[in-house]
Amino acid sequence: MKRALLLFLPAVFLLLHLLRLPLPLPARLLPRQVVVAPQARYNPEFLYRMLQQYPSLHLPAGGTLHTLTRREIPTPEDLRTRLQQFPEAEDLDLLLALRQAAAALPSLTRILLLFDHLPAASETEDLRRLQEEGFSPVEVRALPPPYDPLFMAYSATYNTQESGLTFELLFSPRVQEYESVRLLQGGRLLQSLKTSALEEGRKLRLPLASPDSGQVQLQLVLSGPQGSLERVLTLLTPAREEPKILMVTTRQAARSFLDTLHRLKRVSPRAQESLAAYPLIVFDGVPLRDFGPQLTEAVVEVHRRNSASLFFVGDDPSFGKKGDNPELEQILPAQLSPRSLRYLPDLGILVLLDISASMMGEKLSLAKVSALELFKNLKDTDRVSILTFWDQFRFLHGFEEKRALSSQVQIAPLIAQGGTDLLQAFEEGLKRLSALAMEERHVIIISDGKTKEGDFAGAIRRARLADITVSTLAVGEEVNAELLSRIPRATGGRYYRVQNIQEIPSLIFEDRKQIARSSFALDLFAIYGPQRARAGEVTGMSLFTPKPGKPILYRNQYEDPLLMIERRDQQFTILFLSDLYGTYTSRFFSDPQVNRVFRTALAAVLRRHQVTVRLAEASRALSLTLSAEGLVAPRLELYYANRVIADRAMRPGPFQTFHAELPVSRPGPYTAVLYSQGAAVLRLPLYFNGLMEGLSTAAPRALALYRGRAFVCRPAGNLFLILFFLCSVAGTWLARRTPVPRRQRP
Secondary structure: OHHHHHHHHHHHHHHHHHHOOOEEEEHHHOOEEEEEOHHHHHOHHHHHHHHHHOOEEEEEEOOEEEEEEOOOOOOHHHHHHHHHOOOOOOOOOHHHHHHHHHHHOOOOOEEEEEEOOOOOHHHHHHHHHHHHOOOOOEEEEEOOOOOOOOEEEEEEEEEOOOOEEEEEEEEOHHHHHOOEEEEEEOOEEEEEEEHHHOEOOOEEEEEEEOOOOOEEEEEEEEEEOOEEEEEEEEEEOOOOOOOOEEEEOOOOOOOOOHHHOOOEEEEOOOOOOOHHHOOEEEEEOOOHHHOHHHHHHHHHHHHHHOOOEEEEEOOOHHHOOOOOOHHHHHHOOEEOOOOOOOOOOOEEEEEEEEOOHHHOOHHHHHHHHHHHHHHHOOOOOOEEEEEEEOOOEEEEEEEEEHHHOOHHHHHOOOOOOOOOOHHHHHHHHHHHHHOOOOOEEEEEEEEOOOOOOOOHHHHHHHHHHOOOEEEEEEEOOOOOHHHHHHHHHHHOOOEEEEOOHHHHHHHHHHHHHHOOOOEEEEEEEEEEOHHHOEEEEEEEEEEOEEOOOOOOOEEEOOOOEEEEEEEEOOEEEEEEOOOOOOOOOHHHHOOHHHHHHHHHHHHHHHOOOOOEEEEEEEOOEEEEEEEOOOOOOOEEEEEEOOEEEEEEEOEEOOOOEEEEEEEOOOOEEEEEEEEEOOEEEEEEEEEEOOOOOOOOOHHHHHHHHOOOOOEEEEOOOOHHHHHHHHHHHHHHHHHHHOOOOOOOOO
């Protein structure tokens, strides 16, 4: 039997190797890493208790996986000190926390996930789906605190277009230990009754009037022989007033054209405001470079998720130039450069022209043509200097206005000669250009980049300190692309690859536009709308280039865009290139047709959908049940500040209702954004009080049914081939040791 098995196994392993099948590994054989659910960072007692059972714990917090070890944290006080050092951050979605943990841990790992509470049924379902996707094996251990609740859950039911709501509060049977219960709102008694008079002995129900602000604060007082107990509950509903527009601006007191149409809330660019709470966010002349990383990330996230409309106002030359904020520049429907040279600021420009021996022939011809085309694409008032270089350098002339130069006569006689020393010419040119009293200064290097080595990093650093941009035109088939691309990348310029004469005019013009700051032109511009209908005038506007295919609603007589509105499902990205306060636009905004266009666009963004909402809070969970016509594949995103912490598809129920449970743990305000068919249709303010202790019956049932992966499949590599070889050797050895029975004679 052994001999037959050893003869059969090599064939099996060879077949597995040829088929490239993965190797199944029992999960129990993998090293275990203990990860704590991220919300447990607020429970140091639980963490310390777990450190007594496990030598180390991994805790996701603030986008990082922190490791706590028993040896480093001998006392509870040490643990509290360590937790205070963690970055303060909003709660992580459990799946996101697990993915971050897995990325930081070894690949062949099984995870023991510890909860200081019973995970919600939706969390357990997420874990089950994660296992089906092939994620690392995850075992779950929940060690909730002793369970002796008093406040089980509350719910509030309201309609988004009505002013009242119905409030219900469910107690545990322990409420009968008290004699009376009182409910107050703003110091006014709403209801007082004996606990024995509660519905079914446990339920308190009454209608409430929602204030204009949408915030309801209820004071709950229980009284009995053993004393009194007070709790405060906060409820949030959509405000009855007009939908708010958030305006991010430094002009806090001024009144804009949008103020005449809708109510606004003004905040500074540094304010920590939740963008998801507003259907329209206006950035009123805020320079792109002043957005900062947090605000930029929040705006990009809003745009990516299509959860709100964005309105950018460029009413000043400081609004931005290319490279100030690349992430936001991708969102804008226009490029931060003008369509023509007419209103560009004057430029001081130095041309470094390589005439070394390596440029002989067609390369030098290309270089000469590049320099000549440069002159054609400059303004008459730009100041230009040409510096030729080989192993030496020579200025053909100093910085003079372009209209005073006869460039063709000076460039045509140049011949290739000597070696190449780009660095010494570059440094001398930077020195002279830095002394030029102009705001805009630029260098264009026309060369193949083949030069002697030197401290180019130091020269680049000096260019940046002097706010000088550098572009390079690489001519010829063989070029030093590494050097010629590194210099512009570090200085805010552009790298151009030039291989034929036909490319040069467009490249030179493109470079002159791209390195210039945006131009805000003070001039009288006639404005035209759809079908070239006259729509008033403006006396100042930014001059940008529309991106291909982006719609222009209003433009000036030179086809420069004034108002661009790009629709994305039910959201808009709006760019307005003058001011909202009438400084340059009073005759534009006084046009009745312009008013109608703005009102129509804003009405589409700010319209309120009629939805009946039932909000319920229990232990570490908010649940929403929505009833509305026309919802298709609804989905909820839950925001804390400007970060999505939960994303749930809503489950359909009876009578056009949809339900979703959102796991949360930190008390405070949240915003839920409702999507239908992938477009945001409603946002709901929510408040998690963290006072309710009721557990869903689905939670323990889901946890009891949860099973982690039993096996992990990993690429086998040459393992099956090695096993084939070993089994073959073992089979041969066994065959030689087994005696062959002799045939008996008859």
